[in-house]
Amino acid sequence: QQQVRQSPQSLTVWEGETAILNCSYEDSTFNYFPWYQQFPGEGPALLISISSVSDKKEDGRFTIFFNKREKKLSLHITDSQPGDSATYFCAARGASGSWQLIFGSGTQLTVMP
Amino acid sequence: DMKVTQMPRYLIKRMGENVLLECGQDMSHETMYWYRQDPGLGLQLIYISYDVDSNSEGDIPKGYRVSRKKREHFSLILDSAKTNQTSVYFCASSWQYEQYFGPGTRLTVL
Numbered sequence: 371q372q373q374v375r376q377s378p379q380s381l382t383v384w385e386g387e388t389a390i391l392n393c394s395y396e397d398s399t400f401n402y403f404p405w406y407q408q409f410p411g412e413g414p415a416l417l418i419s420i421s422s423v424s425d426k427k428e429d430g431r432f433t434i435f436f437n438k439r440e441k442k443l444s445l446h447i448t449d450s451q452p453g454d455s456a457t458y459f460c461a462a463r464g465a466s467g468s469w470q471l472i473f474g475s476g477t478q479l480t481v482m483p
Numbered sequence: 484d485m486k487v488t489q490m491p492r493y494l495i496k497r498m499g500e501n502v503l504l505e506c507g508q509d510m511s512h513e514t515m516y517w518y519r520q521d522p523g524l525g526l527q528l529i530y531i532s533y534d535v536d537s538n539s540e541g542d543i544p545k546g547y548r549v550s551r552k553k554r555e556h557f558s559l560i561l562d563s564a565k566t567n568q569t570s571v572y573f574c575a576s577s578w579q580y581e582q583y584f585g586p587g588t589r590l591t592v593l
Contacts, residue, residue: 404581413584413585415584416582459525469580470528470531471582473526473527475524
């Protein structure tokens with residue numbers, strides 16, 4: 371049972387376009403949602419995160435939009451650059467007190483020059 | 484500079500051999516993790532450690548065990564490795580919500 375789902379599995383955009391990566395979850399107790407960026411041969415690294423009390427979080431070209439009612443969130447990458455080509459993981463943390471994160475299966479983004 | 488290290492980076496073993504993967508962190512984080520990453524499955528939690536000798540099973544602990552005798556070191560042990568344990572293994576440590584990942588160990592079990 372996959373508690374965090376991501377779509378699409380892979381996405382290709384042209385340089386300068388906006389890439390939209392989607393994430394949905396099932397457990398209404400999840401209250402913290404980080405996005406991790408992973409380049410080939412490296413470990414994931416925290417890119418941006420949002421808590422369930424906010425509906426938007428912006429950091430430069432990266433923005434998270436959060437819809438608590440629909441249990442959905444999305445990562446928008448504006449003015450996409452070839453250097454943004456990576457795999458992006460959405461994750462969620464429950465409110466139970468555990469530090470465990472539940473990861474989605476990832477979206478592989480390719481930005482064509 | 485906050486860092487999580489993993490050794491070795493690449494490892495090839497035969498089925499039935501024992502495997503030791505090592506992880507270190509220099510941030511004095513209490514909580515550490517072992518994950519495996521397989522194509523299309525994302526990151527699956529094997530074990531979580533809340534401090535020295537305080538370890539808990541994650542979602543897929545079968546076939547693995549861990550050891551944490553010092554806060555900065557966390558080991559993953561595969562006793563009698565199986566071919567389906569071929570994967571990339573990541574160690575992470577965390578400060579509150581943020582997890583810091585190592586570069587990974589690519590393990591192949593033949």
